[in-house]
Amino acid sequence: MKHTYKITGMSCDGCRTKVAHALNALEGVSAKVNLDPPHAILTMEQHVPIEKLQQALSAAGDYTIEMLGHDEGIVVAGGQVPAHGTAGPQLNHHAPIQHNKSHKDDDQQTGHGTYYCPMHCEGDKTYDKPGNCPVCGMSLVKKPALQKVTRYSCPMHPEIIRDSPGSCPICGMDLVPINGGEKEEDNTYKDLLRKFKIAVLFTLPIFLIAMTEMIPGNPLFNVMGLKYWNWVEFALSIPVVFYATWMFFERAGRSIITWRLNMFTLIGVGSGVAWLFSVLALLLPGIFPDQFKTHAGTVYVYFEAATVILTLVLLGQLLEARAHGKTNSAIKELLKLAPNSATKIVGNQESTLSIEDIQKGDLLRVKPGEKIPVDGSIKVGAATIDESMISGEPIAVDKQAGDKVSAGTINGNKTFTMLAEKVGADTLLSQIIEMVHTASRSKAPIQKLADKISGYFVPIVVVIALIAFTIWAIYGPDPAYVYGFVNAIAVLIIACPCALGLATPMSVMVGVGKGAKSGILIKDAEVLEKMNKIDVLIIDKTGTITEGKPSVEKMVSTSAQYAEKEMLQMIVALNSHSEHPLAEATLKYGKEKAVQAKAVDKFEAVTGKGVIGEYEGQSLALGNEKLMEQVGAVIAAGLLKQVTDEQKQGKTVSYLAVGNAAVGYIVISDKIKQTSAEAIHRLQEEGMEVIMFTGDNEATAKAVSDTLHLNGYKAQMLPENKLEEIKRLQAQGKKVAMAGDGINDAPALAQADIGIAMGTGTGVAIESAAITLVKGDLNGIAKARLLSHKVMRNIKENLWFALGYNVLGIPIAAGVLYPFFSVLLSPMIAALAMSLSSVSVILNALRLRNAKIHFSS
Structure with missing residues (x-):
C-alpha cells in the first residue's frame, strides 16, 4: 500500500x-x-x-x-x-x-x-529568477525552456516580423525563426571569466613585487623603499579582494552562519586573515615584535599569498561553471531534433503553421525527408521511417496506414498524411527531453574528500588558534596579547587551504588531459572518482557493440544455375532504383565487389515486401517471403530452413527470385566491432557485470549476447525502459555505468552513475554523458577505469602532501617550541610552508602525464 x-x-x-x-x-x-x-x-x-x-x-x-x-x-x-x-x-x-x-x-x-x-x-x-543559492551561495542554474520560439523574421529585412513561418512580403525570402533576441549565453561563466581576468591583472604584479624581495640588491628598491611597495601591493589587492573574489568571503560567511563548513570556509578564513594581518601590519607596524619585522623595519605582509590563493580558487570556479552547462547542452541538442513547422490540411487546402500551433486531431502532411512534427498515426499513404533516434536501430521501419509515428523521426521517400494525436509536452521527444533534464538533476554532486576534511579541519584549526591566543595571553611574555594574536594568525595562515584546494583539481586537470590524449574525453570531473567503483556496465548494442549501420554479411546461392556474382549483379541492378536504406547497403557491397549496375525494366517497389523488375528478359523479385508468395516464386525446403535459421539470429534476409523460383538470399546485419569481445572480456575479468540493453528484437539480442558471453541482456527496450531499469539497479545499491551512442540512450546516460558515449554517436548522447570515447571503442572503458584508479590515488597522495605541512606546522605556529628553544613560527614561514605544500601537490599531479593506461592486444 x-x-x-x-x-x-x-x-x-x-x-x-x-x-x-x-x-x-x-x-x-x-x-x-x-x-x-x-x-x-x-x-x-x-x-x-x-x-x-x-x-x-x-x-x-x-x-x-x-x-x-x-x-x-x-x-x-x-x-x-x-x-x-x-x-x-x-x-x-x-x-x-x-x-x-x-x-x-x-x-x-x-x-x-x-x-x-x-x-x-x-x-x-x-x-x-536568477541569483545565488541562499544556502551555499552558488549561482543558480537555468533549466532550458522546452518550447521553441514561434516568431519569424526575414534575414534581409529584419523589420518584417511574423508569428508564423512564410515568405517575406518585400523580397520573397523564407522567414526564419527568431531566437528571442540574442542567443542566451552562460552569464555565470562570462561573469566569472571577467572577474578572473581582473584578478590575474592585479595579482600578477603583486606576486612579482613580493618575489623580487628575495633578489639581492633588489632593483625595485632603487625606485622606492619596501614600505611604499607594500602600499602598492595593498592598493593592487583591493580589486581582487573586494570585487573579483568577494563572493568567496560571502560564501564563507554563509557557511559559518548555516554551519555547513566547506572549502569556502577555509578559503575565506585563511586568505581573509592573511589579508587583514597584512593591512594591520601596514597600518600599525609598531604593535608587532621586532622578530616579525624586515631589515627595513616593516612587518612582513602577505598580500601575495591572499591574492594568489583567491585567484587560483577563482580559476577552479571558472572551470566548474563551464561543467554546469553540460545538461543544458544536451537538452539543446534534443531541441534541434524538433521541426519548426508543419503542413496542416484543412479541406483541400494546405497551410504552414508553427509546431506549437498544432492541435490534437489536426491532419498533417509529411513530405519526403521531413521530420515528423508530432506523435500520431498514418492516415493515408505509407512510408519508410528512420526511427533510429527512438529505437537506436539503423534499419528504417516500413509504416502503413494506422501505424504510429513519433515526433523527430525522419520520413523516407514518400508523402503521407498523418493524424496528430500527441502534441507539445505529450510527445515522446518532449518526454525524452524532460527525462534527460530530470535524471541529470537527480544526481547530487558527490561530497569531495577535501570538503569532508574541511568539515573537521576548519573548526579544529579555529579552536587551536583560540587556544594558542589564550595560552599566550595568560602565560606569554610581554606584550602577551600581541604574541597571542600573531601566533593565532600564524596558525590560521599555515592552515590556509591553498594546497588543499589544489589537491583535487590539479590531479583532475592532468588526468583529464591524459585521458584526452588517449581518446577519452572526460566532461565531468566527478567521473574520475566514480569510475573505479562501478560494478555494472550497461551497453547499448547498435553503434556501441556493433558498427551501427546495416551491411551485407553474406550472399548465398542455392541454385547451380546462378553463381553468387551473378546474383549480386541482379540485386545491384534492382536496388539501383530503390531508395530503401537496405538497398544502400547492397549497393555499397556491390561497389566493393566492383559490380556495375545494369538496366532494369518495369521496376516497382512493393511497400513492406521488396522490389520487382525485369532484367535481361527475366522477371526478378528481391524481398521477403510475402513478396515471394505475391510473385508466385517457389521456395525450396532447404532454402527456407537456411533463411529461417538466419532470421532466428535477428538478421535481415531477402530472397532473390528469378522467374518462378527463389535461387538464393542475401543477409544484411549490423556487424559486431572487432574490439568489442576483447573489451567486454577484460571488464568482466575486473569484476564488472556487462549487460546489454537494445531496442532490437529478442532473437538478435540473444545472438549477440551468446556470441560475446555477456552477463545478461534485455531486448526491445525503449528510452524509458532503459531509464527505469538503471534506476532499479541503482536501488539495489549497484554503481551503474551506461555506454551508448544514440538519442534513445540520452536519458539512461544521464541517469547512470557514469554515462559513456561513443564518439561516433549522436551529439545529444555525447552531451548527456560524462565520458566520450572518441574512437567508439569499448576498450576505452577499461582505459577510463584504470585512469580513474590512478587519478584517485594521486588525489589522495596530494591531500597527504597538502595536509602534512599544515598538520606539522600548526603546533609549531601555535608556539609549542618556544618554551624549549625560544623559536616562533612567523607568518612568513607559515606562508613558505603553504608554498612548499602547493609545489609538492603540483609536481605530484604532473606525474600523471606519464601514467600508462594502454593495453597490449
Missing part, C-alpha cells in the same frame, strides 16, 4: 535527509521524501499507524507528519500526485516536483525560466 503524507518542519535538504532516514528505519516502510512541497510518499507492507510515524520523526527533530485528505494532492509539473494510491499521470512521472504550479507556466507568464542550485542544497527547490 502507498500513502502520501504532509511533513512540516523541514527547511533544507539536511532536514529532508533526516526525515527520510527516520521513516526508512521503520520496519516494512519505504519512504521517498521531497522538500518542495514538503511531503513523503510511503510504501508499506502493512499499515503503520501515524502515531508511530510521528514518534520516529520526533526522535529525529522538530518535525510533524499528517495524512493528506482525500481531496488534497501534491501539485506537480503535469498533474497531481493523489493523496492515496499510486503516483499520478504517467506522462510526466519523471518531472521534478514543483510548488503550486509548474514552472512551465512561470516561463510563459513571467518570462523567467526555472532556476535551481547545482549543489541541490534544498533538494528539488527551484526559483523563478
